Amino acid sequence: MANETVTETKELQDRNKYLEDENANLMMMLEEYEDNIELLKTEIQSLNQKNDDLEVEASKYQSALGIATNFDYNDDQNLNVELNEDILALHDTLENYVTNLKPKIDVNINKAKELLRKYKCQIKISDKEPNKPLIKAVLQRYVLEEILDKAETYFKRSNKECYLESDIVASTTNLTGLMERLHNNRLGDDEITRLIPIRLRQQVYIALGTRGFNDIKESISKYNKHNFIDVISKKINMMMDEYRDIKDIEKKKYVNALAENLVRDVVRIFYFRLPIQEPVAQYRWFNNNEKINNIFMKGSWDENEIDDLVVEVCSFPMIYKPDDDGDKVCTPAKVFPRHSIKKSLTEECMDVIGNFMKMVKSDDNSALSLQVDENEFEQTGSANSHVSN
Template identity: 40%
Template sequence: MASFTRQNDNSRTDDNENPGLKESYKKLSNEHEKLKKQLEEQINLNIKKDNIIQELERKNTELKEEASKYQSALGAATNLQLSDSDANNPVALKNDVLRLQDLLEDYITTCKGNVEININEMQKLLKRYNSDSVITKDQKPLIKALLQRHVIEEIFEYGGKYFDFNNLQIYNKYGSGTETYLYNRTCALLRLAEVIAEKRDGVDDITSVLPIRLRQEVFAALGNRGFNRIIAKTGTTYPHEFINGYQDILNREIGKYRKLKDPEKKREIEDMAGEIIRKVVTLFWFRLGVQEPIAEYIWFDYNDNINPSYMEGKWEIDEIDDIVVDICYFPLIAQNFDDKSKCQIYTPARILHKTKQTC
């Protein structure tokens, strides 16, 4: 009987404790669900925040890329240096000057063989440059140098007339007059751009370089295509009126001093005149203006001292002190020539010398 009674007591104890355990379990289960729900909400909130962060990072990246593009564009707009691939960079300009010099020599010819030289006219021409040298038929270097100088001076005169805005009515405004119209309008715009940069309050990169960039871009275009053959509506091309007209004038002018007796050779040489005119005008009016600072050309005068640093000719080093300029037949091309610390020589002046006169 005692054993039976203990079993019944144990059974009653388990029955009495079950309600408490169930209640605890229920509470813990509810708490678990509550925490689980909170965790899920927090996870969802974190996901949303992560998405927002990713979107902000994406937009930030886009803004950085856009800013980089603007910065790159600003850098390109304010960078005044000409790239190595630019047809107007200093190396390309130097090479084009050298090619023009070679072309001038070919056009003048060696003045030997079937070439008749008018000595009297040559002597008169030399006097324009104050030289007191006496020309003879044997002085071929002096004859060639003098004629090359005369060709350049003549083309300068042609260009001066063409770019005189008062002469625009001679040419169709948007035909053969396009170059003079664009050149003169650009010069006017440059003056206005300089006023905005210098006389209006403010600090920014674009405005300060506007006159330079405007000059460089327009003059580069004129240097590249100015006076090229004109495209007709039919698609065919024909010579620029300025080139075509002055080519004949130049040939007649140089023909007064040296006459080519061989008709075939004469045609070959005279056909070069148009290209020489185009190259001289585009070089001295446009190509030099693309450089920053603007490159300049300098003629040296009769009796100037020889300086091999910016002159070239056929002389010996030990005779430099005893010779002077007789005629400069191609000018020095340089930047900042008067500032020796900044001076950059593109091509030296071509000089024919003479012995210095002693008293």
């Protein structure tokens, strides 16, 4: 009996020893597994971080690709609608600025006749028959051309704060040209490189169309009128005083105050809003004596007489997008029509000779043009400063 007890005890001890050894082995294996798990967790975290980084990078690329390739029909339509609205608003501003030349407004007929000759108008005016709608149309054309002419001078200058917009336009033209060369002269067929010059141009001109020619900040609380806007608006007001004298003092103040917005809107539309379009929109003036075209032009006429009508003066140009299938009109030109004059062969020959002599003689219209010293853009500033409250 005692021997059996000893034997059982020995077996239990051996069994216990075996289990302890097994437990020790299992604990060692568990520690190894735990170490491996920690290593795997670290690797997983590292892979997750790399995955996150790749997703961020892919997201940035996808975003850039989306921006660069976002030229669907609806976007193009929106740009067209916005441009049309801007031009219609400019029509109204120009109409209000030139005025309808009626009550309490005297028109200088002799000066108006000079403008009619400048634009080769055939209709005659006089003190008794001034034809104010025609004079109004000619003045609108004159004001627009003068602003655009002075803007052309502005955009040839650079390297001063007042020429910031000019510098941006020049840099954008240069950079888009370089990007076009990258697309054309480097091997590859990705869409983003092809579209970047277009998107870059559009984004820059959207910004210029929003903030270009706003007042210039001198400090947090002090700002000045933009030099170009200040100089040209004053010149335009003085120029218009030579053609029409507004007797009502309050109305004259109101009209003169429109000049700044008029100058700013003209430059923004013709220099910034047109390049936003794809393809870039352009403008065209129609010449005196061109046949009336009710697709390219709008005005006051009887459709039954359209075959006998020609342009007397184009007061606002046609805005269009060039296309291989024909120009696509954004907004038609505004024209003042007249009936075509039937001429004999002798009269037509005399006109040809007369036009040739004018080309040789080169009529000088400089006296009718705004005289602006280029340095004037750089001299304004402190006299027109404002302090924000």
